[in-house]
């Protein structure tokens with residue numbers, strides 16, 4: 421992880437909303453959790469040990485959340501697959517009806 425330049429982003433913050441602003445590059449971020457992740461990825465060399473440990477913990481939580489999301493998505497795909505298979509088997513009287521089209 422290196423201290424690389426951060427590209428500029430157009431952001432629109434609603435009035436009255438506070439943002440977490442990066443002290444290194446000034447980039448506004450939605451939450452402190454995102455600020456910790458941004459600092460760890462883009463400004464690793466400037467962080468002290470405490471901030472690096474916060475990044476590791478936030479990164480580990482983010483990975484856990486992603487793993488949970490992937491498992492839920494896989495479960496949803498399996499449910500959708502079997503739902504279509506069930507509907508197909510109910511709607512079709514003869515699942516091999518395509519074979520009846522071929523003259524024997």
Ligand SMILES: [Zn+2]
Pocket residue numbers: 426442443444445446447458459462463
């Ligand atoms: Zn930054």
